[in-house]
Amino acid sequence: xxxxxxxxxxxxxxxxxxxxxxxxxxxxxxxxxxxxxxxxxxxxxxxxxxxxxxxxxxxxxxxxxxxxxxxxxxxxxxxxxxxxxxxxxxxxxxxxxxxxxxxxxxxxxxxxxxxxxxxxxxxxxxxxxxxxxxxxxxxxxxxxxxxxxxxxxxxxxxxxxxxxxxxxxxxxxxxxxxxxxxxxxxxxxxxxxxxxxxxxxxxxxxxxxxxxxxxxxxxxxxxxxxxxxxxxxxxxxxxxxxxxxxxxxxxxxxxxxxxxxxxxxxxxxxxxxxxxxxx
Ligand code: IMJ
Numbered sequence: 001x002x003x004x005x006x007x008x009x010x011x012x013x014x015x016x017x018x019x020x021x022x023x024x025x026x027x028x029x030x031x032x033x034x035x036x037x038x039x040x041x042x043x044x045x046x047x048x049x050x051x052x053x054x055x056x057x058x059x060x061x062x063x064x065x066x067x068x069x070x071x072x073x074x075x076x077x078x079x080x081x082x083x084x085x086x087x088x089x090x091x092x093x094x095x096x097x098x099x100x101x102x103x104x105x106x107x108x109x110x111x112x113x114x115x116x117x118x119x120x121x122x123x124x125x126x127x128x129x130x131x132x133x134x135x136x137x138x139x140x141x142x143x144x145x146x147x148x149x150x151x152x153x154x155x156x157x158x159x160x161x162x163x164x165x166x167x168x169x170x171x172x173x174x175x176x177x178x179x180x181x182x183x184x185x186x187x188x189x190x191x192x193x194x195x196x197x198x199x200x201x202x203x204x205x206x207x208x209x210x211x212x213x214x215x216x217x218x219x220x221x222x223x224x225x226x227x228x229x230x231x232x233x234x235x236x237x238x239x240x241x242x243x244x245x246x247x248x249x250x251x252x253x254x255x256x257x258x259x260x261x262x263x264x265x266x267x268x269x270x271x272x273x274x275x276x277x278x279x
Contacts (some may be wrong), residue, residue, distance in 0.1 A: 037114065059080075060085075148196060212243060241272055
């Protein structure tokens, strides 16, 4: 036996310096997960997808409606995804259906990226006090409850533990002009992260949120004065700039990889330090 081992060692090709150091070992090789909320190539969900794909993760995607289908399908294809399905997260049967298909496709999954929000346009201008009951319900349903809905559906598939990551914004903590009902929805989302983390911890499922600084995405397009907001924020941050989408992607990679194995229920700010400033 000893002799065989020595022979085997001799016949192995010599390892390069890079291989020896593990520098080309991918962090998410063999990991599988689903990404909700890609709208186009500027989406923070897409930045997460790219960061995870670069580390060897296999990705599934969903879209809502034909317009998004045409945008998401080519993006998904470009990262080798073979699972791209329609899903309206405001419908329980859609969520059930997509996780049933996912179970057939992969048996189990390791992670979820939830990057989904919606409020009526008229509720993102003017005064929060004018929010209607229906507008409030819609914003909280789509932007907050959907995290709990997907966590509940995904937990049985996360047989080896898992990581769930969602996106939030500083408007959950402090009043931001025009963010209005979305601020209340994000506050509910951040509290949901903590309650879900407590519930799912015994299955080794971790739940965390990334509070991203403002970025030019579809979700920010058409927001009155968004350009001015970007400049205002950049001037005030310690780093004197706005964040880039890939910085959110890299933080998602941290949360989904083993690097964050001891972290759950957390909201991390990826905002160039904006939120630490008092004046
Ligand atoms: C959105 C509104 C007001 C101020 C805002 C934003 N700031 C930022 C955003 C400063 C950064 C973007 N953001 C963090 C969001 O969560 C956006 C959510 C959103 C955007 C729209 C636009 C189109 C629409 N409904 C929306 N619902 C949610 O009809």
